[in-house]
Amino acid sequence: MLRHQLRNSIGHICSIRFLKYHSTISSENVLQNRRHKTRPFSATVLVRNARKGSKQSFSNDRHLHGGSVESSIEVFKQSDLQHLKSLQCYDIQEKVSGGKTDCPATILVFDIETTGFSRRGDRIIEFAVRDLMGGKNSTFQTLINPEREVKNAAVHGISTKMVCSSDIPRFGEFIPILLQYVWSRQVAGKPVMWVAHNGKTFDVPFLIFEFQRCKQEMPADWLFVDTLPIARQLVDSDGEKISSASMKTLVERYKIPVDGKAHRAMHDVTALCYVLQKLTFELKLTVPQLLEKSFRVSDITTTPPKK
DNA sequence: GGCCCTCTTTAGGGCCTT
Numbered sequence A: 001m002l003r004h005q006l007r008n009s010i011g012h013i014c015s016i017r018f019l020k021y022h023s024t025i026s027s028e029n030v031l032q033n034r035r036h037k038t039r040p041f042s043a044t045v046l047v048r049n050a051r052k053g054s055k056q057s058f059s060n061d062r063h064l065h066g067g068s069v070e071s072s073i074e075v076f077k078q079s080d081l082q083h084l085k086s087l088q089c090y091d092i093q094e095k096v097s098g099g100k101t102d103c104p105a106t107i108l109v110f111d112i113e114t115t116g117f118s119r120r121g122d123r124i125i126e127f128a129v130r131d132l133m134g135g136k137n138s139t140f141q142t143l144i145n146p147e148r149e150v151k152n153a154a155v156h157g158i159s160t161k162m163v164c165s166s167d168i169p170r171f172g173e174f175i176p177i178l179l180q181y182v183w184s185r186q187v188a189g190k191p192v193m194w195v196a197h198n199g200k201t202f203d204v205p206f207l208i209f210e211f212q213r214c215k216q217e218m219p220a221d222w223l224f225v226d227t228l229p230i231a232r233q234l235v236d237s238d239g240e241k242i243s244s245a246s247m248k249t250l251v252e253r254y255k256i257p258v259d260g261k262a263h264r265a266m267h268d269v270t271a272l273c274y275v276l277q278k279l280t281f282e283l284k285l286t287v288p289q290l291l292e293k294s295f296r297v298s299d300i301t302t303t304p305p306k307k
Numbered sequence B: 001g002g003c004c005c006t007c008t009t010t011a012g013g014g015c016c017t018t
Helices: A078-087 A171-185 A199-213 A227-231 A247-253 A265-282 A287-293
Strands: A004-007 A015-018 A045-048 A055-058 A106-114 A124-131 A139-143 A192-196 A222-226
Touching: A106 A171, A106 A199, A106 A265, A124 A171, A124 A199, A124 A265, A139 A171, A139 A265, A171 A199, A192 A199, A192 A265, A192 A287, A199 A222, A199 A227, A222 A227, A222 A287, A227 A265, A247 A265
Parallel strands: A106 A192, A192 A222
Antiparallel strands: A004 A015, A045 A055, A106 A124, A124 A139
């Protein structure tokens, strides 16, 4: 039995366990040859200040532009982390010593906040991602300027005033920052596997439409995994399939001690990291099996967004 | 809007995401 054990940056102690490595799908199968190496994330993007006509520099350094772009955000309390550590079955630190693992993909857990549910009519206003491998700069989040009123601030607490500002990057300005982040995390010869809850019908189509609006193409070697259909395979104590597979239900099921505000992107990303760990352990899912369940942008049916 | 389930498949309703 070969285990893939990953470490994320949640206090450097969280782990994810995948049982039974018997891949029928290899990195080479899912990734076109690339020569990326893991690099420090130091994206610098010139963004024109629409109001002042000047140029500003964005990077992933902490607390830039009024906190709109941040890294390494801690959401869970240390006491809660100790509780979670006690639930682990092994010591992840040993398995990732040397900073290398045999995991066949770079796993990026992500979440977005939007102005609503319509992929065509609404826009992304916040993006957060966490590389399960952890380490320095493993997290990344930013507000995004939708250039329109935010009418659902009651849901996530993100107001029009917070995002419709010249110092908040528009999505087109965010894309090169995102690509630089991914580039800094991607391991040579291995694919990037994006993970989101209900990603196939929400997060990923939103990303696709935003890229289309900006006339940009998403990298062909990006794969996506939706945890919602996976979670729907869970059964309750009576052996019946669970009636709800929402994030709220899963957080309660696994007794994940969340802190902070739900429906903020990084909060939900951190919760999903724990859910993914518990989910894959309970269903005995390996990373190769997750890769087999993954889909590509080309698998999503889309029509051009309305302008 | 896509997916899943059932009282179904020539359909309808609920879930899930903000």
